[in-house]
Amino acid sequence: MTTGPAPTVLPRFVVAAPASGHGKTTVATGIMAALVREGLDVTGFKVGPDYIDPGFHALATGRPGRNLDPFLCGEDLVEPLLLHGARASGPTDVAVVEGVMGLFDGQIDGAGFASTAHVAALTHSPVVLVLDVSHLSRTAGAIVHGLTTFEPGTHIGGVVLNKASSERHVREVRAAVESTGVPVLGVIPRDAGVEAPSRHLGLVPAEELDGSAGLVAHLAQRVSEHVDLPAVLRIAHGAPPLTAAPWDPAAALGNPPVSGPRPVVAVAGGRAFTFRYAETEELLYAAGLAPVPFDPLRSPALPDGTAGLYLGGGFPEVHAAELSGNAGLRDSVRAAVAAGLPTVAECAGLLYLCESVDGHPMVGAVPGRAAMGPSLILGYRNAVAPSSSLLGAAGTRVTGHEFHRTTVAWATGRTDAVASADPAWLLDGRSDGIALDPAGTGTPTVHASYLHTHWAGHPGLASRFADAVHAFAAAPTPSSAHLVPSSAKPPTPSSAHFVPSSAAPSQCLGDADGHDLLHHGDRDVQRGLVDLAVNVRRAAPPAWLADVIAGTIDGLGTYPDTRQARQALAARHGVDPSCVLPTSGGAEAFTLVARGIATRQALVVHPQFTEPEAALRAAGHAVGRHVLTADHGFRLDPAAVPAQPDLVFVGNPTNPTGVLHPAEALRALRGDGRVLVVDEAFMDAVPGEPESLLQPGADLRGVLVLRSLTKTWGLAGLRAGYVVGDPGLVAGLAAVQPPWSVSTPALAAMVACSSPAAMAEADRAAGLIAEDRATLVERLTETGLTVVPDSAAPFVLVDTSGLGPGSIREHLAARGFAVRRGETFPGLGPTWIRVAVRTPDVSAALAGALTDLRRSLRAS
Structure with missing residues (x-):
């Protein structure tokens, strides 16, 4: 005899109202945030297809907001999806379900x-009613009485009175409501600060509000002050146990085998693409794929290894100018789609793939032009696939919903493959969207439509898309070869062959025992993980720079000539060309310093990028260390640096701490017979470069400054760097540099990146990095981790010791994120990680993973 799953105790309640506009979202979000402040783990849900409210729920709880919709997923899945959501991010103390429209308003x-x-009945959940009483008094009791008795089985456990005015008014309303036998749980006074901004499709998404975190904090405070939270929790704990089995994405797909590399599915996010269900990405992962977020407003190209593209919903019409301005990404997407990249585009995704939106150029992968229309199109839809497509065979039937005010005018009279394209869906018999085969593969690889579908209710859509992505990734074709990089990694070298340091003349000098000095962030990256380990921000150079590099191809039969690059770099920094030496990236510069500078004893200031020390040791130098510590903020005190070493190497801003040392402190390290080498590889990520030693008129005697174009301009594969400094020292480096070590394309890039326009673009990019870094620090701090303060670099250093004594890298990798390990840097241990700055949506996803990890570790 078989038995079902054991009953699950899940405290829960549904927040409802007599109609829209009574304050369900503000009260529900405020209750969630207030309960989290009380130390509870809360998961938020939303009745219906709405995406915006779950965004506020996620801000309040630190967990993904989820939807419960019997039309989209079927009645049988509502309870399993509730249970799945309550456990997906760790144990849940209480689930809060925000309703939709009026309590009994449905399809x-x-x-x-x-x-x-209906959802309250399917989940056996009590209801907390929110009632706007700003224009009511005693009639409030009649409304509560009617809602309580209208439909048998609906249990209203209490009422929160919203937008109350005077004490006299409150007494009248409270008495009327409590005469029905339903208790009043709280009274929230009028307060404009608890209303989120709205626009043509409802509330503005939390991701688009600069003050959204502050708004949620304000809601938590107001609810804590005016709502009886213990009474609310008593209602939640009164909900009966649930008997269904939690929904499982792998089981929904038939438990597909998952082994080998996970092809990357690029998932649009950021402020313009805020609409997608959490279960969609869970299904993709269960199908053996690696969902990787990117921001069409900011990302320069699709993520490395992209083998599939998911463009969900959002507001591209609001951000049309910014989306259009990111021409590099538009070109990347257009080329990938044309090459047969499996692509699903829902609503906002459809608009992004069009030729234009309100006159702003878009990707141009589908033959349509979108514009704002006169009225809102909103409602549930039954859909059928008119022909075989990327998401289903001909005749596939699904449910979905539309929610848009734009319309698309489709091009006619074309003679290419688009002319014979089929609609993506028939919505109640009406054509919607387009299914395309731009690469001529014989089957559509693009599915673009206004229809939003919930894949948990139709897992066959995820299966079919996943099959196409796996096939694309595995195909030995030119189109997929450049999108799916090889997973092969170079072997990790041992540090055993390095020359050990001599006896240390002071306590601050040491050796390299226990450290792999050639460990780089790319070795912490694995296919399928979001790359937060490598500090190269761009996946590829911008289009104008790519054109410059491509323009050198016809001249590759001639040996490289460095003169023009030296002159351009010299003009960039206001020095004589004799002070400049182009190099094949920073790596060659480190080697040239080690080979071209005679020294008795070298000193490296740590924590610091380890490759310079590796180069010095490989060249036979005696190397010591001056180790900066966390309790002093990893800041440099020149007076504490030993006087004996005649070569001192320091980074600014330092990798991995991000600390920007004052130029005055660095200049204090100079001395008779000492060479000061400053690695400024990340200085162009600092707006205005205020602490660079390469200021106009700077005294460069005894100084070498190493610079890199790799990080800002996406040139890691080209290797473009240079040295600026004392001309006598520069000549010594040039004497040991192999002939023609710097390629013609790299030299052309140096010239182009030294132009005033490029320097202005780099400074703007530095400003964006600073904004994104502030968001990253805020998100990491919210998780309870310690971030080294005041980083000026495109990365931050984080102490995770609060989560336990060991490294959390593997835990984060299991949750889809690669970070740079800290224990390879002298002075740091395994609890330290370096995290590269990415776009805010990636930072939010990382914070969610860390919160999930904290809960998991605490539960274990």
Whole structure:
């Protein structure tokens, strides 16, 4: 005899209202945030297809907001999806479900199907009613009485009175409501600060509000002050146990085998693409894929290894100018789609793939032009696939919903493959969207439509898309070869062959025991992980720079000539060309310093990028260390640096701490017979470069400054760097540099990147890095981790010792993120990680993974 799953105790309640506009979102979000402040683990849900409210739930709880919709997923899945959501990010103390519209308002002509009351009944959940009493007094009691008695089985456990005014008014309303036998749980006074901004499709998403975190904090405070939270929790704990089995994405897909590399599915995020269901990415992962977020507003190209593209919903019409301005990404997407990249585009994704939106150029992968229309198109839809497509065979039937105010005018009279394209769906018999085969593969690889679907209700859509992505990744074709890089990694070298340091003349000098000095962040990256380990921000150079590099191809039969690059770099820094030496990236510069500078004893200031020390040791130098510590903020005190070494190497801003040392402190390290080498590889990520030693008129005697174009301009594969400094020292480096070590394309890049326009672009990029870094620090701090303060670099150093004594890298990798390990840097241990600055949506996803990890570790 078989038995079902054991009953699950899940405290829960549904927040409902008599109609829209009573304050469900503000009260529900405020309750969630207030309960989290009380130390509870809360998971938020939303009745219906809405994406915006779950964004506020996620801000309040630190967990993904989820949807419960009987129309989109079927009645049988509502309880399993509730249980899955409650455990997906760790144990849940209480689940809060925000309703939709009025308590009994559901599908038109559906007799309340998919209403808040329907979901409350399916999940056996009590209801907390929010009632706007700003224009009511005693009638409030009649409304509560009616809602309580209208439909048998609906249990209203209490009422929160919203937008109350005077004490006299409150007494009248409270008495009327409590006469029905339903208790009043709280009274929230009028307060404009608890209302989120709205626009043509409802509330503005949390991701687009600069003050959204502050708004949620304010809601938590107001709810804590005015709502009886213990009474609310008593209602939640009164919910009966649930008997269904939690939904499982792998089981929904038939438990597909998952082995080998995970092809990357680029998932659009950021402020313009805020609409997608959490279960979509969970299904993709269960199908053996690696969902990797990117921001069409900011990302310069699709993520490395992209083998599939998911463009969900959002507001591209609001951000059309910015989306259009990111021409590099538009070109990347257009080329990838044309090459047959499996692509699903829902609503906002459809608009992004069009030729234009309100006159702003878009990707141009589908033959349509979008514009704002006169009215809102909103509602549930039954859809059928008119022909075989990327998401289903001909005749596949699904449910979905539309939510847009734009319309698309499709091009006619074309003679290419687009002319014979089929609609993506028939919505209640009406054509919607387009299914395309731009690469001529014989089957559509693009599915673009206004229809939003919930893949948990239709897992066959995820399976079919995943099959196409796996096939694309495995195909030995030119189109996929450049999108899916090889997983082969170079072997990790041992540090055993390095020359050990001589006896240390002071305590601050040491050796390299226990450190792999040639460990780089790219070795912490694995296919399928979001790369937060490598500090190269761009996946490829911008289009104008790529054109410059491509323009050198016809001259590759001639040996490289460095003169023009030296002159351009010299003009860039206001020095004589004799002070400049182009190099094949920073790596060659480190080697040239080690080979071209005679020294009795070298000193490296740590924590610091280890490759310079590796180069010095490989060249036979005696190397010591001056180790800066966390309790002093990893800041340099020149007076504490030993006087004996005649070569001192220091980074600014330092890798991995991000600390920007004052130029005055660095100049204090100079001395008779001492060479000061400053690695400024990340200085162009600092707006204005205020602490660079390469200021106009600077005294460069005894100084070598190493610079890199790799980080800002996406040239890691080209190797473009240079040295600026004392001309006598520069000549010594040039004497040991192999002939023609710097390629013609790299030299052309140096000239182009030294132009005033390029320098201005780099400074703007530095400003964006500073903004994104502030967001990253805020998100990491919210998780309870310690971040080294005041980083000026495109990365931050984080102490994770609060999560335990060991490294969390493997835990983060299991959750889809690669970070740079800290224990390879002298002075740091395994609890330290370096995290590269990425776009805010990636930072939010990382914070969610860390919060999930903290809960998991605490539960274990």
